[in-house]
Each structure stands twice: as C-alpha cells, then as structure tokens.
C-alpha cells in the first residue's frame with residue numbers, strides 16, 4: 001500500500017479533507033480503532049493477503065511464539081486460495097475485510113463501495129464456513145464520508161487503522177524493517193500499538209515479503225521476552241468511539 005501518491009494528489013485538491021481521510025489518527029470520517037487498550041498488548045495486522053508463498057510462513061512463526069494476529073484480506077485473493085484462508089482462521093487468527101479488489105475508495109460510488117465490502121465478506125465467509133468479518137481496513141488507509149455507514153450496513157463493527165506502520169510494501173533488506181519496528185510497543189505509554197504490515201501484494205498473488213518474515217523472526221522472541229502480549233483486534237482493541245468494542 002503506497003499511500004503517498006494518494007496523499008499528495010488528494011491534498012492538492014482537498015486540503016484538510018484529505019488529511020482527514022488518510023491520517024490514521026483522524027476521526028473526521030467516523031471513529032476508528034488505532035491502538036490497543038494496554039501498553040503491553042501489541043496487535044500485529046497484515047494487509048493484502050492471503051499470499052501463498054508468505055502467509056503460511058507467518059502462520060508457522062506465529063504458532064512457535066503463540067501469536068494471535070489479524071489479517072485484512074482482499075476478496076479476489078480469498079477466492080483464489082480459500083483453503084489458506086480457512087487455515088488462517090483455524091489457527092486462531094482474526095480475519096478482516098480489505099475490500100474485494102483493493103479499490104481506492106475515493107473513486108467509489110455508494111453502490112461500488114457496498115459491492116467491494118459485501119463481495120469480500122461473502123468470499124471470506126465461504127472460505128471459512130463461518131461468520132463474515134467484523135472489522136475492515138480501507139486500502140491505502142483512505143476513508144470517505146460513506147464508509148462508516150456502509151461498514152455498519154455490511155454488518156461490521158468498525159474500521160481499523162494503525163499506530164505504527166512498517167513501510168514494508170516494497171521488497172527491501174530486512175534490516176530496514178527490523179530497525180523501524182524497534183519503536184513498536186514501547187511500554188512508556190498508556191496504549192499499545194496496532195502495527196500494519198503486509199503478507200501480500202495487492203497487485204498480484206506471490207509478492208515478495210520475505211523481509212516481513214525475517215523481521216518478525218527477529219522481533220517476536222524479543223517482544224515475547226519483553227512481556228508483550230500478542231492480541232487480535234477483537235476483543236482487545238481500544239477505540240475513541242463511544243461504540244467501543246467489547247473489552
């Protein structure tokens with residue numbers, strides 16, 4: 001997810017409205033979940049999957065360190081590898097909606113937005129033979145005034161942003177990502193981080209995300225030894241919303 005061309009383009013025409021749509025801390029277009037409710041709780045979230053070369057490696061890693069994570073999936077990829085999606089769920093991770101085609105929501109009509117959300121919900125429910133997701137993350141972090149209403153209409157609890165970003169959506173030396181993640185989950189705050197990482201590439205299945213796997217191989221034992229608890233978005237996420245999720 002490369003947000004900067006969108007930030008720049010949108011900012012040129014819309015000023016603060018663009019900031020309100022993209023900035024993870026903005027509540028302009030409805031409240032969002034953007035951190036956990038305790039400094040010792042870290043929520044690792046993964047966008048743009050499922051991705052057959054990468055997601056299974058993460059699942060093995062998470063089993064080793066008793067990690068529960070949240071995966072925001074793209075519907076069209078879910079339909080291509082439903083068994084992998086089911087495996088993510090069976091292993092105890094939470095699934096979320098990342099739209100059906102990784103659509104840029106700024107260009108969507110209400111009907112188009114509704115279709116993007118519903119098709120992804122249906123794909124995930126069909127793959128897991130379970131209820132559809134309760135949380136969504138907009139591609140590129142881009143929200144619009146329509147999003148809150150349509151998320152609720154699709155039966156979801158809300159929108160999840162992040163407090164820490166990996167800048168990991170292009171292949172890169174793992175050392176860079178390892179260094180960036182050093183700032184995650186510092187215990188000197190009242191809230192814990194929601195970290196956004198990527199197991200997939202929204203353009204196609206098979207994207208190279210080995211740097212994400214390597215960085216987590218480095219950090220997971222260190223975070224565990226530091227006493228961090230790995231949580232999914234639900235039920236531990238904190239929200240600024242009066243409709244906060246269950247504690």
Ligand SMILES: [Zn+2]
Nearest residue numbers: 001047048139
């Ligand atoms: Zn994405």
